[in-house]
Amino acid sequence: MSPSLATTLRNIVAVARREFLWRGRTRTFKITTLLLVVVGVGLALAPVIIRFIDRGSTGDRIEVVVGDSNPAIDVPGALGLLLNAPIPGLPTDGDTETDYRVEAAADIEVARERVVDGSTSALLVLDRTAAGDLAFTLYSKDTFLSRTTQLVRQAASSIAIQDRLIQAGIPPIDQAALFAPPDFDVVAADPNATTNGPQTGEEFVGSFAISFVLSILLFMAIILYGQWVAFSVAEEKNSRVMEVVLAAATPFQLMAGKVAGVGGLALVQYIVVLVPSAAALIFQDRIASLILGGSSDVALPEGISISLLAVFGVMFVLGFALYAVLYAGAASLVSRQEDVNQIVAPLTIISVGGYLVASYAGTGLIPIDSPLVVILSFVPFFSPYLMLTRMGMGTAAPGEIAIAIALLALFIPVALWIAARLYRSGVLMYGQSPTPRTLWRALRAR
């Protein structure tokens, strides 16, 4: 049957409208949205909140007991220099950087009490081994892997080296000069290469973090809201209202309406949650200065451009639509809501795959220019993740982005057609379990 375009649109709108309004009016939806907004803004403001809670302390205090080790250098002074020195090549964040205060202490037991009660964050005790080397013991409530522990450990190595130098008869030199980090640059081997990925800490944060965050946003939308679409199909199938609707509308209209209605509401919820959260993130310095005093600037995070956001918007909507359509088609093959998770699992795995490849490419675990990444960045299931990552990294030409978007947009009607086929055969198939053979038959059915 080939209903007129007007009929098709009318029915899609009618189905989408019902889904959107009914779902949007439920108390569950309103409460969830409110909760998500609170959680999102809370997470965005977490650094400010933590600083607000910690505003009494001026930083982390570390106490040092030198004891009988009799080192040749001023250990508390050197430790303070080393702990507060910027580490070259790693991302730094001037606002959240902890300032360490290092103080000398005499009594191990008393200082240890202060670590336990929290007024001191760690206690470093020096000693000498039988061989005459410095030995360090750190009393801390942190784990072995905590940032403070690692920094103290690095600093201790430097102090031990200097101690050995003095022991070997090399005269002590200015500590600040000794511990100053050397210049260290990474340069692309191929002189013609556009870029070798991020070169500095700031670039790393900018390109990696942005594409990482955007990938996560898409990933979460697909996993969370794809399930919505899938469950709404299974629910309708369960109430068998499907047959009545199918007598009035074609499977294609129903499917498109459902995806538009549920997907539209999902996007609305997503935007309602994201906008305040993003605003909180961007304005957190301003908010912090209001609460904590001081002044700061408001700026878009490094690496975000209007064009990147625009491409993200398009890729997000198209990518989500593609997955939502297929989730709906898959869900129409099962008769019980409990089976929905199983039947959509392959789609979820594909989505996870795209996300993982994108984050590996973003961190450089897979070279961003490797054929795998480049080819997958055109494949509809993966392009929303990978083309975005490549664009964030500055390795995608505008033409490539346009081709990826066009391919994605063209693939959606194909997916709709497949899903409508599955739907037509699936909705009246109660209790049968879908096998590859039944799926194949469903696709070929007239």
Next chain:
Amino acid sequence: MSLVLNNLVKRFGPVTALDGISFEVERGQVFGFLGANGAGKTTTMRIILDILRPDSGTATWAGTPTTDVPRRTWGYLPEERGLYPRLEVLEQLVFFASLYAISRKDAAARARDWLARFRIPEYEKRRAEELSKGNQQKVQLIAAILHEPDVLIMDEPFVGLDPVNVSLLKEAFGEMRKRGTTLIFSTHQMEMVEELCEAVVLIDRGKLVLGGPILDVKRSSGRQVVRLGVEGDAELPWLADLEGVSIVRAGVDYTELDVRGRDPQDILAAALARGERVTQFLIADPSIEQIFIERVGRPPSEDHHLATAAAPAAPTVAAR
């Protein structure tokens, strides 16, 4: 202007649900669709509505394939009742009507009108899941007729209704028929068929067994049913001597006879000739139920009764 099904075949995997079904429904007819469970009634209806596609064969309405007929031609009341459980009654009706290009305002007015006519106006704002089964069924029927379809197709419309609602539904049938709506419904209840239908088809295991105007169907068996009652003698042993006459049921009041290939008047003549005082004499066509049993070999409502129980198991001897 009629609905014509021509040689419909539909298989579901190894099962042949329809095996060459052909029949015709005249416009404006009340048409009964008979068959036991699993005979293929629902599949045929779904094909007419283009919910399913046949493997071969055609279905046309006024010469146009049903796949190309505007959807608003059809109203459908499926056997598995389906409403959105958590949607308000009026909202549901407006939604279903909107799929047939009826404006929301118009749909709401029509829905309120019908709710009032079915005597459930107070349920307008209730969610479907809060309604009793009978009332849900009324809402479902309203959903099927709100857009004033030319053909109303109903799968077992009387199942699950109490007698009051059955008579409401029958009245609604009459009204729609007066408007010229073609009514097609399937049922197990043969008395409904005799009461309402102008034509029937009987299908069994995917094959058409018989079909046509109800009087023709009744006469197609080539036999008639005669009820004879006489004073005194209830046994009537002399009937066994008449050729083509067999006793269906011997009762105290009257005896029911099956008459094949001879004039029923002969029986009356024979009784009078023997000097019997006849108290009852009635000639009738066999009931649809009798024809169903005769052609299918089991009653249409067989599924409503338990199958014969297996022989009781021998008492188990306790171990030890």
